[in-house]
Amino acid sequence: MQTATARKIRTIALVGNPNTGKSTLFGGLSGVPQRVGNYPGVTVEKTLGEVQHAGEVWTLVDLPGTYSLAPRSPDEMVAVDVLFGRLDDVPVPDVVLCVAAANNLERNLYLLSQVLEVGRPVVLALTMWDVAQDHGLRIDVPALSERLGVPVVPVEAHRGIGLESLKDALAEAGRTTCPAAQGPFPPAFLEETARLAGFLSSRRTLAGEDRLPRYLVERLLLDTGGYLEGRLYGDQNGDGRAVREELEAARGRLAAAGCTVPGVETTARYGWIARAVSGIVHHPDAPASTWGDRLDAVLTHRFWGLLALAAVLLLMFSAVFSWAQGPMDAIDAGIGWVSAQLQARLPEGPLLSLLTDGIIGGIGAVVVFLPQIFILFFLLTSLEECGYLSRAAYLMDRLMVRVGLSGKSFIPLLSSFACAIPGVMATRVIEDRRDRLTTILIAPLMSCSARLPVYTLMIAAFIPDRRFLGGLLGLQGLVLFAMYAVGIVVAAVAALILKRTLLRGEAPSFLMEMPPYKWPSPRVVVHRMLERGWDFLRNAGTIIFAVSIVMWGALYYPRLSTKEMAPLAAEKVRLEAEREGARVAGDAEKEELAADGLADVANRIEGAQKRQSVLGRLGHLIEPAVRPLGWDWRIGSGVIASFPAREVVVATLGVIFDVGREVEEDEGSQRLGDALRSATWPSGKPLFDIPVALSIMVFFALCAQCVSTLAVIGRETGTWTWPAFTFAYMTAVAYVAALLVYQGGTWLGL
Template sequence: MSQKPKIALIGNPNAGKSSLFNSLTGLRQKTGNFPGVTMDKLTGTWEIEPGQEVNILDLPGIYSIYPKSLDEELVINILGNPTNEDYPDMAIVVADASNLKRNLLLFSQVRDLGIPTVLALNMIDVAETEGYVINSIKLARELNVEVAEINAKKGIGINGLRLAVGKTLANRYASNDALPLPVDEQMLAGIQLKFGEADPYRSLLWLMEHDRMKMFSPDQRKAFDAIQDEFQFKSEEYKTSETVKRYEALSEVVERCVINLNRQWDAPPVKTWTDRLDSVFLHSIGGYLFFFLLLFVMFQAVFTWAAYPMDAIDAGVAYLNDWLKTVLPASALTGLLTDGLVAGIGGVLIFIPQIAFLFFFIAMLEETGYMSRVMFIMDKLMRRFGLNGKSVVPLISGVACAVPAIMSTRSIGSWKDRLITIMVTPLMSCSARLPIYTVLISLVVPEKSTLFGLFNLQGLALFGMYLLGFLMAIVSAWVMKQILQVKERSYFIMELPTYKAPRFKHMAISILNSVKAFVFEAGKIIVAISIVLWVLASYGPGDSMSQVDAQVRQANPTLSAAELSNRIASEKLENSYAGHFGHFIEPVIKPLGYDWKIGIALITSFAAREVFVGTMSTIYSLGGEVDDENATIKNRMRAEINPETGKPLYDVALGFSLLIFYAFAMQCMSTLATTYRETKSWKYPAIQFFYMTALAYLTAFITYQVLA
């Protein structure tokens, strides 16, 4: 077991802990300019002296050690339990220097728990811009701790922090044993007698938060309840009084250590760029208009800007496939390589440009600080539907992936709001749906510009699909709000950070990591299922496959060689194992306009929806009805004919039916597993799966019947 000292990074949300973590450890951990990025503990190593390393633990942001949400519970279960494997040898409390008094509340609580502590003053430049000058040397004497001034984003002040940490680790400064408010000494002695010696403040924390601390058994929790009853100790009253007392003491410290230049010069408060921008972005009408305009531009860009690299990748994969078939001998292995493996990889690579653009815009919102404004302006609207402003982050994050989005709901204090957010977040159109939307929209929506050539119709359709997902999410939330009827009031309290220029290097790393996650996580599923599907589509029960060749040749003696080859390939696909599966479910999906080939894609994509495109690519590579061997997936699907009408199969009715089905269907095992993890019950993933699947089927049925 490692003997390296453990150092915990602790601080308010958006104080800069994750940026400092990256600067110290060099790890490419995601950071963002909005509260609540870190939702789980993260670890790395930092070399504080040559040959001497320490373990760094980045904990979720909290405002105090009295938790209101699950991520805050995680922190007190570590800081309040010396036997926890992650209990730190010391703490670095990262404080936003422009909001010093509020940040010092958490610092004073951590110090009083008996943990050796260093105070890292971050964003000194922002404080000075707002007219505040901090005397950090005097502040260190007042608080009796080492204080370091840093700029976490730029890595400035790390050497000073290194010295402060080294001194604190060597000296193990004692904590302040005085309690903020007096309590009955017999009660305190009773806690320590029953539960072990601890700093007085930690003993009080156990008493007040024992129901949230996993270290205690049910019997021990009952013992704490008995102590509270015996001494008539009111936890909530003590917390409130203690917070007020701490702020009174900290106000005096700040008064002595911070110079307010605005007040000194009798100058009016500085009108910052943040104030000017907020007058627009937080406007009761203009704020909403700007946000929806931003989303509109974002999805236009995702569809139009990415078209050129996507076309290049598409053509490159088709050329590679054709070249391999030319240079390799005709065999089952060549078919597996070209129609299975290469087709599957092509189905992954082609969508990298769109996913990169999507993550670019999301990273920009986080980096600049605008994401917090979205949460603020949307809170009033969200509450009408059973959500709150903090639900916006999971919903917007769900545009990238539902898994981390659902995990980010831990910052929502209300169980009802959190549960509803978890249940509706998968309705947001994630990056896995983007490949499906791209293919289907290109089939049924004309590629032309409108409104003086500014907007592309296909881009408008893509924006409409994302807007549809959001609207269905809030409607579903409203329905769940009526069903749950929980009498629990929730509050929306958050800090609006200052606007900051985006760090394009960090954005590039974030985009790269997101694309890699798609390629290697979703990609390996797509490729694996493509190979399995090739096997199922190339072989069939009995000798049915071997007889197809002779039967087709005998029934169609006048067909050309190319037409005959295509007809044989189609008949073999229909008689394969995959074809039998598709025919088996065809009666169920026929009312939606789907045939047995689409049925195969539906079956495979219930594991992960992005498999749809890879499946269709494999199916139409094997059963192709087009003469051009280089034809890509869109061309092959466009050439598919409906045998009943003799017209193209993928018409407007079928295309929009499929779009609607994939917009609402729950087709992601990882999301269901995450819902189970976050709710600790299989009931909610089951409800999530069945209500979303039923919603998808019903709306797709209505869409097809109306448009057909």
């Protein structure tokens, strides 16, 4: 029974099943301003918003979508901890707003039956109300509210219908108190719960709690996996052992009484649900076929559904990879214009280099990814909101389950072919923690667009252009395809190994309620797109910028002395004089030759400076480690320099081999290819050959040379452990693969 008090509402916890419109309701109640972060120590995202009503401002906490409050991992424990006020960084909720889809009410009430035992005032929001009516469902809302003992409010959040009534119900609930309801269990289970509560009253939890809420005592009895027991009391000697023995004895007594756990919970709760909705929820005798059913017959079909999915994925892939190119080029042009303005106004020196190559270049390395992130999340949110994403996951599940993943991993992995950053961020659609983490850890193995400059440089310079099948197939094209294929194969193997070791667990059963089709809410789509972009800039962007500054310093310092640079400086002065003399004399040909000579001297000066910089010295330091790959210190320096972004290796090799930075154009690329072909070891042996080129490509196909991706992995997982692990395992795999390719190719005489 609820009792009126003078207490005011401050915090609302929003809880509900996945695919019930919970995110849309959150956006409808809180509007655009939100605070996003991770709960401490877990990968679960914490989203806070503000609800304004009748002059009051309430904090709305969006809990992870869940089917029940039965924690089996740290991520799943978050909802329970928040509801019971066990987290220091989240206020104790004054009201719990439970979301249930009206078109699947019986299934959703399972979670409500658990929430009622928390001991907080509860309001039930019935979403999908229009869908339920279209299906012919009739729900007596006042009778349902009376039988459940909580306010029940139908809403259509995407249209803003029912939101004010819901706020009124929340405000009223905030002025009441509510004792924890007793679970719908048989007497034998309730007696064992009371006995266990008395036993635990003399034992403090690891968090220092003297007495557990009754709900957590029930969960200890029901949790045969032992996660909650270990979390609360540990699994060592002392209290942990005593609690374990008492739990085993209690479960034995329950089994003898015919209440085998954990099955007793399912039976008890669904029995309670059946009684709660009896005579209140009326289903149509013969459900009419809706347009959504007819659309599902096509979109989930084995053949036509896959064709539709291929078309959708082609659109998404093209959008992330191609549509973003214009904005990205505009950002690059803007960054280039700013750098040019600085170069025109400042003298040569460390300040100019820091501003153009370090600060401006670092900002460009961050902002350039925004178009891809915006486009990806605009499309992903639209597909999720309209209900198609669940159908796509269903179609791909049969293939993905073979590597230990579910169908939901397919789209993030596909997105990673354009760029791993939006691909990693797209894993947020995966609820299962192990699946999401595994997908994050293998996403960088997909060959992103940043690897393409490395592939094209090496293939054009060293792979013969041989044709097969009447010219339909070419060796260069086959090698390029092989670079993409090797990432896919290694990713599949890595997923299998991870799911059997660090992230042990079978591929989760693909249980997904197909949400009804609906038009996406423009406000929700645009807001989530902007939110993800800002999230990237605020978190990963700062790290990328910092690393860019560090890499600039490693490439710039220490500088050669004036004496060491004297020969090149003298040659530069001579050529400047020749160019000026030719200009005065009107000799255009001689002036052009002098200008080309000046460009060559500038490249040699920059190459000399980089070769003796910290980065160049590191290249010499690691040369013994990379020689088995067929590399010398120059290639090693390029690999180190490519850590901020893989494509940087091309420009770095251009500098080290005295070709210059501008190697992206055809002429510059050709000059770099010529320089690589003519490079030699001190003995005079050619530095590059086919095995060396293949080893470099394989290394870059499998390595983690992208600080931006690692920063996003750290942001998404909430810890630096997984980015470090990703860098370590991918670098080790890349090294071993490159070693095998070079040594094998040399042995075969390539």
